[in-house]
Amino acid sequence: xxxxxxxxxxxxxxxxxxxxxxxxxxxxxxxxxxxxxxxxxxxxxxxxxxxxxxxxxxxxxxxxxxxxxxxxxxxxxxxxxxxxxxxxxxxxxxxxxxxxxxxxxxxxxxxxxxxxxxxxxxxxxxxxxxxxxxxxxxxxxxxxxxxxxxxxxxxxxxxxxxxxxxxxxxxxxxxxxxxxxxxxxxxxxxxxxxxxxxxxxxxxxxxxxxxxxxxxxxxxxxxxxxxxxxxxxxxxxxxxxxxxxxxxxxxxxxxxxxxxxxxxxxxxxxxxxxxxxxxxxxxxxxxxx
Amino acid sequence: xxxxxxxxxxxxxxxxxxxxxxxxxxxxxxxxxxxxxxxxxxxxxxxxxxxxxxxxxxxxxxxxxxxxxxxxxxxxxxxxxxxxxxxxxxxxxxxxxxxx
Numbered sequence: 001x002x003x004x005x006x007x008x009x010x011x012x013x014x015x016x017x018x019x020x021x022x023x024x025x026x027x028x029x030x031x032x033x034x035x036x037x038x039x040x041x042x043x044x045x046x047x048x049x050x051x052x053x054x055x056x057x058x059x060x061x062x063x064x065x066x067x068x069x070x071x072x073x074x075x076x077x078x079x080x081x082x083x084x085x086x087x088x089x090x091x092x093x094x095x096x097x098x099x100x101x102x103x104x105x106x107x108x109x110x111x112x113x114x115x116x117x118x119x120x121x122x123x124x125x126x127x128x129x130x131x132x133x134x135x136x137x138x139x140x141x142x143x144x145x146x147x148x149x150x151x152x153x154x155x156x157x158x159x160x161x162x163x164x165x166x167x168x169x170x171x172x173x174x175x176x177x178x179x180x181x182x183x184x185x186x187x188x189x190x191x192x193x194x195x196x197x198x199x200x201x202x203x204x205x206x207x208x209x210x211x212x213x214x215x216x217x218x219x220x221x222x223x224x225x226x227x228x229x230x231x232x233x234x235x236x237x238x239x240x241x242x243x244x245x246x247x248x249x250x251x252x253x254x255x256x257x258x259x260x261x262x263x264x265x266x267x268x269x270x271x272x273x274x275x276x277x278x279x280x281x282x283x284x285x286x287x288x289x
Numbered sequence: 290x291x292x293x294x295x296x297x298x299x300x301x302x303x304x305x306x307x308x309x310x311x312x313x314x315x316x317x318x319x320x321x322x323x324x325x326x327x328x329x330x331x332x333x334x335x336x337x338x339x340x341x342x343x344x345x346x347x348x349x350x351x352x353x354x355x356x357x358x359x360x361x362x363x364x365x366x367x368x369x370x371x372x373x374x375x376x377x378x379x380x381x382x383x384x385x386x387x388x389x
Binding site: 003056059060063066067068069071074075078079082120121122123124126147148149150151197198207208209210287289 | 304306307338339
């Protein structure tokens with residue numbers, strides 16, 4: 001079972017799936033915070049100073065450990081990263097396929113979209129045009145304006161659930177992975193539209209082998225070989241290196257251990273030959289998150 | 290026996306591989322957010338443009354035109370292939386890559 005579901009799911013709501021539990025879009029937001037308990041909103045956010053700086057320092061140390069061939073040191077650094085998740089905004093999350101993203105939009109309001117902090121840092125891409133916004137914020141945190149970085153003030157476009165679904169479908173078409181983001185456990189504060197190498201979470205998981213808090217989705221993609229025509233449209237959509245064109249069979253091939261279940265290949269397939277299976281329906285993948 | 294944390298995975302990298310050392314002359318590279326040539330041309334997205342700020346100013350918007358508000362860093366040198374495309378596009382010759 002996904003450890004977020006174990007901790008924050010409710011068996012009576014949405015089949016125990018943590019992100020279908022409406023509590024997780026509001027919980028913790030209005031409680032009295034004891035001194036030293038968790039991070040405050042002003043400390044959160046991927047471009048707001050020392051919290052982010054510490055994450056980058058760990059990345060530096062990980063790269064040094066790889067260069068020195070220090071596997072034990074690498075594992076210690078991973079443990080440090082794991083100790084951080086849940087306390088730092090945007091360092092933990094889960095991939096969701098389009099259908100699930102739409103279900104989330106139904107319960108997570110209010111919804112606003114804005115520019116992406118990761119793309120700003122990685123490619124110096126900082127759109128001021130609301131048609132290019134690629135990050136979604138949601139829930140009651142959207143009203144805590146005093147804790148927002150200045151650039152978002154006036155730079156957020158609020159959407160109705162219908163428009164938000166339209167927007168997320170458009171992002172899916174473009175080839176972005178939908179990632180739910182935890183902003184201090186278990187508050188789900190946003191849904192990022194991510195790709196490799198521009199998104200920090202995907203990049204850490206793909207380059208450094210997971211453990212940094214981006215969980216795979218509850219689904220795994222599977223190819224129906226009778227239906228697949230080998231057109232190759234899906235092959236350019238996988239952000240995780242799990243899907244390729246298999247020369248022998250002339251069809252799509254998915255490494256289901258690498259598959260994050262984002263469903264981008266499913267939504268691209270013109271013949272509906274790719275289906276998303278429940279992760280729990282494949283016994284060997286139940287512990288692969 | 291200590292319980293294994295299933296979240297920790299060892300990546301498929303070449304352990305012990307020497308990686309390039311990239312240095313950026315911050316005196317020459319002053320407005321990376323406006324220039325952004327290296328950031329956008331790097332096929333492996335090695336560079337990051339980071340904000341420099343005091344703790345109490347962390348929520349402030351930083352003007353990218355003011356030299357020093359943003360600094361360029363080569364955080365992901367593990368991905369550098371030494372293709373030298375960044376050296377070619379840098380208008381101020383601020384980047385230096387040393388093979389090790």
